[in-house]
Amino acid sequence: MADVLTETVQPEDLKRFEKIYHEQLYRNDVTPKAQFEYGWCLVRSKYSADIKKGIILLEELYRTHEEGQRDYLYYLAIGNARLKEYSKALSYVRSFLSIEPGNQQVINLHQTIKKKMEKEGLVGMAMAGGVVLAVGAIVGFGMAIASKVKS
Amino acid sequence: MSAGPYNYSYIFKYIIIGDMGVGKSCLLHQFTEKKFMADCPHTIGVEFGTRIIEVSGQKIKLQIWDTAGQERFRAVTRSYYRGAAGALMVYDITRRSTYNHLSSWLTDTRNLTNPSTVIFLIGNKCDLEGQRDVTYEEASKFAEENGLMFVEASAKTGDNVEEAFLETAKKIYQSIQDGRLDLNAAESGVQHKPSQPGRNNLTDQPGNKDNCAC
Numbered sequence: 001m002a003d004v005l006t007e008t009v010q011p012e013d014l015k016r017f018e019k020i021y022h023e024q025l026y027r028n029d030v031t032p033k034a035q036f037e038y039g040w041c042l043v044r045s046k047y048s049a050d051i052k053k054g055i056i057l058l059e060e061l062y063r064t065h066e067e068g069q070r071d072y073l074y075y076l077a078i079g080n081a082r083l084k085e086y087s088k089a090l091s092y093v094r095s096f097l098s099i100e101p102g103n104q105q106v107i108n109l110h111q112t113i114k115k116k117m118e119k120e121g122l123v124g125m126a127m128a129g130g131v132v133l134a135v136g137a138i139v140g141f142g143m144a145i146a147s148k149v150k151s
Numbered sequence: 152m153s154a155g156p157y158n159y160s161y162i163f164k165y166i167i168i169g170d171m172g173v174g175k176s177c178l179l180h181q182f183t184e185k186k187f188m189a190d191c192p193h194t195i196g197v198e199f200g201t202r203i204i205e206v207s208g209q210k211i212k213l214q215i216w217d218t219a220g221q222e223r224f225r226a227v228t229r230s231y232y233r234g235a236a237g238a239l240m241v242y243d244i245t246r247r248s249t250y251n252h253l254s255s256w257l258t259d260t261r262n263l264t265n266p267s268t269v270i271f272l273i274g275n276k277c278d279l280e281g282q283r284d285v286t287y288e289e290a291s292k293f294a295e296e297n298g299l300m301f302v303e304a305s306a307k308t309g310d311n312v313e314e315a316f317l318e319t320a321k322k323i324y325q326s327i328q329d330g331r332l333d334l335n336a337a338e339s340g341v342q343h344k345p346s347q348p349g350r351n352n353l354t355d356q357p358g359n360k361d362n363c364a365c
Contacts, residue, residue, distance in 0.1 A: 002214055004199050013230045037227050040196065068223075074195045104180065104188055105198045 003112055005081055009044040017041045032065045036072070043079030055079045070096065074106065081113045086122065089113055157344040159203050159210035163323055164340040165316075166231055168256050169241035170249040171220030174275040177306035178241065179217045182316050187307045194219040197231055204317060206324045213320065232263035236332075236340030237271065237319040242290075244274045244303060245282040250290065257297060267332045268340065269322045270299045273315050277303040 021038040024030040035057050042054025055076060062072040077092035093110045097103065167175045176198060180188045183200045198217040203210055216235075218228040232238070238260050242249040253272070260270055272294045274285065287303060294301035300318060304311035326332035327341065334343050 002199070004197070007199075010230060010233070013227075017227070033223060036223075040227055071195050100192060102190070103192050105176070105192075105194060108198070 004078060004109060005112055005116055007044065008046045009041045014041045014045060014050070032061055032068060035061055036068060040075055043075050043082065048083055051079050051083055055083075070100070074109070077106075077109060077113070081116065084120070086113065086117055159212040160344055161209060161211045161324075161327075162342040162344065163211055163213050163236045163320055164234055165213055165215040165237040165239060165319065166235040167215065167217045167239045167241060168228075168232075168260065169220060170243070170246075170252050170256075171222075173220065173241045173243040173246075173249050174306045175220060175239075175241050176217050178239070178273065178275060178304065178312055178315075179215055181306045181309055181312045183215075185309070187309070193221055196224055197228055202316075204320055206317070206320050209324070211320055211324070213316065229259060229263060232260060234338035234340045235264050235268055236323045237269045238264060239271050239273055239315060239319065240299070241273045241275050242285070243276050244285050244290075245276050245279050247284040250274075250285045253293065257299075265336075265338060265340075267326055269319050269326070270297075271315055271319045272299045272301040273311075274301070274303040275306055277310060278305040278308050 017034070017038045018041075021030065021034045024034050039054045039057035039061065042050045042057065045051055045054070058072045058076050058079065062069060062076065065072075073092050073096045077089045077096070080086070080089035080092065090110070090113065093106060093113065096106045097110070100106065167179060169175055171193060174191075176194050177188050177191050179198070179200045180186060180191075183202050194217060196219055198219075200215045200217065201212060202215075203212050205211070216231045218224070218231060240253065240256050240260065242253055244250075257270070260268070272290065274287070274290050290303075291301055293299075300322065302311045302315050302318075304315055306312060323332065323341065327334065332339055332341060334341055
């Protein structure tokens with residue numbers, strides 16, 4: 001199944017944008033464009049080390065280059081979701097939606113991330129801690145009653 | 152929820168390209184959701200949509216990559232052209248500049264896709280007849296000269312949107328039937344899914360992995 005979280009960059013494309021970025025880095029003159037293009041390719045890599053590197057580049061852009069912030073937020077969410085850093089990914093999605101609530105592309109990304117979490121059995125894991133305890137307590141209580149009835 | 156047998160026999164990869172603001176995402180939304188998205192913000196990078204359609208009794212899943220029109224995304228979005236079976240090239244009938252740029256979009260498409268890729272030209276916003284800046288005849292002639300399929304459509308009213316996506320699929324399907332499109336070729340943009348329930352297609356279709364762009 002292809003979607004924005006599973007499609008991967010072609011190695012030759014990654015190399016091409018890596019080369020441009022490194023040439024600029026060598027001259028100590030990295031443009032936001034080159035850094036974004038390289039970061040965008042990195043977060044779509046199949047290797048998590050690449051994705052992490054891409055996230056660092058995009059985080060730096062997010063802090064320093066206001067103009068492209070919505071682009072950086074979007075790909076930061078994707079990169080983190082691919083690393084299964086779901087709470088971070090969702091916080092990027094939420095901060096995007098707090099600025100552009102109706103953005104269908106980001107709403108779709110939100111749903112895609114949630115579906116991925118569901119597949120991995122992480123439904124509401126973040127908030128489920130308490131629920132699990134509560135369910136455990138109810139089951140325990142029920143069993144206690146059942147055993148009392150039996151005896 | 153689980154993998155299960157496929158409920159479609161083919162996957163076709165599409166791309167949607169064209170200048171910013173011509174309504175690419177709105178066409179996709181109209182096609183997948185049957186709704187018009189008013190005040191659609193600029194797409195970031197690429198957006199993705201799917202829908203299962205039927206051509207000649209075969210269920211086909213369309214995987215559609217909707218590319219951002221803004222120039223700053225163009226270097227990277229070019230890599231999504233690879234392995235597209237269909238390309239929807241969109242301009243806005245009320246803005247001549249978006250029509251004038253078609254030859255550059257077409258050059259990119261020809262260079263980055265394969266010869267069997269079906270290219271469909273869409274003149275969007277045909278509901279805005281009063282603001283028309285490009286005549287139907289002119290665009291139709293351009294399409295004919297370049298061997299493209301062509302309609303004028305409206306993502307707002309839904310006119311011809313369905314047709315553009317479906318006609319492209321029909322043409323691709325025809326190419327498969329005629330043997331012009333080689334399913335085993337890398338980057339054909341088409342994957343065949345054997346739809347026998349209970350069969351493990353990982354073992355009986357080793358070729359599929361090579362076709363897959365992911």
